[in-house]
Amino acid sequence: xxxxxxxxxxxxxxxxxxxxxxxxxxxxxxxxxIEDMFASLAVAEGVGLAAPQIGVGLALxxxxxxxxxxxxxxxxxxNPSITTSGPLDDGDEGCLSVPGPxxxxxxxxxxxxxxxxxxxxxxxVTGTGYFARCLQHETDHLKGVLYIDHLPRNRRxxxxxxxxxxxxxxxxP
Ligand code: ZN
Numbered sequence: 001x002x003x004x005x006x007x008x009x010x011x012x013x014x015x016x017x018x019x020x021x022x023x024x025x026x027x028x029x030x031x032x033x034i035e036d037m038f039a040s041l042a043v044a045e046g047v048g049l050a051a052p053q054i055g056v057g058l059a060l061x062x063x064x065x066x067x068x069x070x071x072x073x074x075x076x077x078x079n080p081s082i083t084t085s086g087p088l089d090d091g092d093e094g095c096l097s098v099p100g101p102x103x104x105x106x107x108x109x110x111x112x113x114x115x116x117x118x119x120x121x122x123x124x125v126t127g128t129g130y131f132a133r134c135l136q137h138e139t140d141h142l143k144g145v146l147y148i149d150h151l152p153r154n155r156r157x158x159x160x161x162x163x164x165x166x167x168x169x170x171x172x173p
Contacts, residue, residue, distance in 0.1 A: 005039035005168070006054040008096045011146060011160065012173035015052045016097055020059040020142040023078040026120040030060075034076050034118055037062045044168045046096045048134045050141030053097050061138035068129035077123055080115035082139045084108035084132070091133060093147045099172075100164035103155060105147055111135040 009016055023030065033056060041049040047065035051058045060078045067073040086109040094102040111132040113125045127135050137147055148156045165172055 005043050006036050007170045008040055008044055008049070008053050008099075008168055009055055009170050010163070010172050011095075011098050011148070013055075013097075013170065015055050015057055016141070016146060017144045018052065018057055019144045020050070020052055020057050023058050023060055023116075026116075026118060030078075030118050033058070033060070034062060037076075038064070040168065041096075044096050044166070047130075048138045049096065050138050052141055052144075059142045061141065063131075063134055063138065065127075065131050065134045067127065067131050073125070073127065073131055075123075075125065076118065077113055077115040077125060078118065080113040080135075080139050080142065082111055082113050082136065084111045084136060086110035086128070086132075089129065089133065091130065093133060093137065095137070095147055096169070097141075098146060098148055098159060098163060099166050099169050101159045101162040103148070103151060103159050105150055107133050107136050113139060 037049050048063040050061040062076045064074040088106040089109040090106045092102040093105045110128050113135050117123045
């Protein structure tokens with residue numbers, strides 16, 4: 001693990017708008033990448049982080065998120081595909097790559113993600129409520145989509161204007 005974890009890229013960086021490539025190499029470099037991602041996530045006190053957010057264009061995210069039942073869900077998943085269900089939930093959403101502001105966004109309240117772990121073994125992760133939101137948000141990142149891309153243009157502009165710099169972020173472009 002590096003002395004200081006990789007900086008988190010900020011909206012405007014092209015890597016955040018680019019669909020991520022499938023993970024095909026399940027060697028030690030992938031394990032190191034996952035450790036780096038957890039380190040960046042911890043410093044920023046976030047609940048989820050996708051590889052493009054530290055400048056790596058691979059389809060992989062990590063999470064360390066309240067699971068909605070009083071516990072905490074922590075893990076990683078590569079090459080996820082997602083299905084959603086349940087009523088819409090209009091909670092607040094933020095993003096470490098859009099540092100500072102939060103905005104209300106409707107998302108389905110249940111989500112299931114299927115993919116593989118760092119050894120290539122199949123994994124399925126199901127979440128409800130806030131964790132379901134996290135799973136959808138992180139899967140979006142791997143398509144090059146940020147939560148603000150779901151907002152009306154004027155709301156998106158307001159969120160961008162309200163961004164603030166943090167020491168764990170790359171400079172705001
Ligand atoms: Zn995000």
